[in-house]
Amino acid sequence: MENFVAAVRLAEAALRDLFEPTPLQRNDHLSAKYGADIWLKREDLTPVRSYKLRGAFNAMRKLARPGGGGHFVCASAGNHAQGVAYACRHFGARGTIFMPVTTPRQKIDKTQVFGGNAVEIVLTGDYFDQTLAAAQAFCAEKGAQFLSPFDAPDIIEGQATVGLEILAQLGRAPDLVVLPVGGGGLSAGVTQYLAAEAPVTRFAFAEPLGGASLKAALRAGAPVALPAVDSFVDGAAVARIGALPFEALARFSEHDVHLAPEDRICRTMLEMLNTEGVVLEPAGALALDVLGDLDDLTGKTVVAVCSGGNFDFERLPEVKERAQRWLGIKKYFVLRMPQRPGALRDFLDLLGPNDDIARFEYLKKSARNFGSVLIGIETSDPADLVALTARLDGSGFAYRDITNDEILSELLV
Template identity: 35%
Template structure:
């Protein structure tokens, strides 16, 4: 099956708009991981992403009549910019449907790429809404649809990346790591590699909360996710493509999943080696490569990771820097309970020895016990469990929060926020779309019998916000509250029994 795509990739029309991106050695990563690490720098493309390859190849294969009628696409990100650039190059008109939630900076970027050739239509609150509207406009105006991943010409365009890798590095190559959203990139890359050098492993990387392809391959059928994590927005796809799934069944050796902290650490790693800043999806392959090396304990191998995009909002860097320390195992976070008595605080500090304290939060709350939120600099991932054991052995009750989302995103900023008035409080984490009216929609959906008793929100410069809410709900309203959550449509997590919440806020 991969050979079916070999001719398509070899004859793909991408270089009118794309460059042959550099295959660059990453010296710091190479030294740290004891393997040769090469980065395929697709972040250096004219639109700072690989997406223009597939989009342009699809458009360049359209007939003159099809180009004259124009093209249409649905996208809120890199694919939209690729289609816009292709439309300007080919002199055809393009309609790009984007959700109403799309930040203005992305809308402006698409218009700038396409100029007068591109019309941006804002419709719906999600990509799915925009996609359905684009299909309706396609039929109405007899336009040609340029799919972001599930199209043979788009897949072939992305496959030219693999063609370049094998031309640029003709020596031993053990594995190529590829980010997966809908599957267009890995389908094209895998098809070429397995046709030419099948001994090279093709390893996909997804986030733990957007792993539709991994689940689909395991189930041997396409699995649609109910919700997807939004940090790596470029790979936040609920349902992979039919054609990409068909190909991936034959060309993907395995899929590794990583969390937000690992991605942030990978962004930092690439910055150290290149002084370039990748977007989360762009760093996904590097995070997966590191996880693979750690799992397999391999040395002296040669690996390629595709750095597939760099369309990063500057405001997100605060969050990335904050979480990279944990992702790189340079910080561990704990909730520690000590006796509220003279000398106990000093004894706890002596336990830290020469370790560097990165954060320390405390507020008096109880006559008998003190609860401390503390961050400690570490050298390796196993340090956190060892530190926790040493605290417990010394008589201090300890909870290791190093990998706990509630604590890292919210609780560390809220220590000391207790209230005797917060009875019947339910604690929930939500992800809200970052747009005007999102909070009002939340508030107006609530029953007037419920009271917000806690609210914490931080803007990370992303397309969504992380929010922690305490809601006081009478016992006889619990059924109505469950209905409220189901109808709201925002991803949410019940944190009411979270041990750190019980220590610091309940």
């Protein structure tokens, strides 16, 4: 462990060639909300807006040739790609970055900007597994160095510098550190460093509900592949936690891992954007989202790591929609509307004063006796929609609430 701590200190010192320590900011809004001393470690404010630059830089500084050079390869659709690209340009190394064909143009362009002429982007594969296989085959053919996003000692060591900065900036050991988990590199590094330097600090981990690979591994006693992963929290949607990160995290209990529903994460993202002016990607909001699930935080000093802020604002309508559904202030119904004069008026009379029709679409326009109508209703108070549902039940209208029906919502909404 002494060797690990010393290595992290060297990594942190070297990082200062790239950027100053990211801010550790006390958040008055969250502190008042939870009756605690809540601090945010703003990894969304690195040059590439995520902590991934730390690990990529640390691995590359050990592998790059003296005076620059070397050929590095990664497979990523997001933050790791940008970190590798930035580090390649810094070291004068060559980088080949494999990204799925389905990667949004915005992410491709940002990666190219960070890497400049030092990197080449290869778009291949519809799914990440195909992209990863292509990258590894390329490495074997060209003799290039593959940089894992989380499952390598140097990557973990680089991510651990987050923990070093937290201690230095806070000036004391926090009571609790809340860490988001994807592949596990950040959590493995920070927990190992703080276990040595601040042994009184406890940890809580946040995973997306649709990608709880650490929780599954702790339950099984070894890393396991999840049968399916919800890709919404793309920065942490990992089917199998890394082998090396799990070695460092195996001492924890599955009860230390808290799951964040994807729709609730959207609420947290909007809360931070609207209240604090902080732009977080879904994975970056994970640690904040689970604060309400933790044991009594009253009076405790809590550090939550905001791991990234690479949010594409084209996704904002989807985030708002999912947040409204979680809050219970928006619902979608398929209504069986009688094809007779006055039927629409009868339905409108059921609406309350705060019920707003956000969507109205006939699904079967040729029906002779009844027509199916997709209706979206927004309101400001969840109780309004509960009352509307009760009125519908007593009205004689046949309807189906499809708000939480994933298949029908995807097809119709």
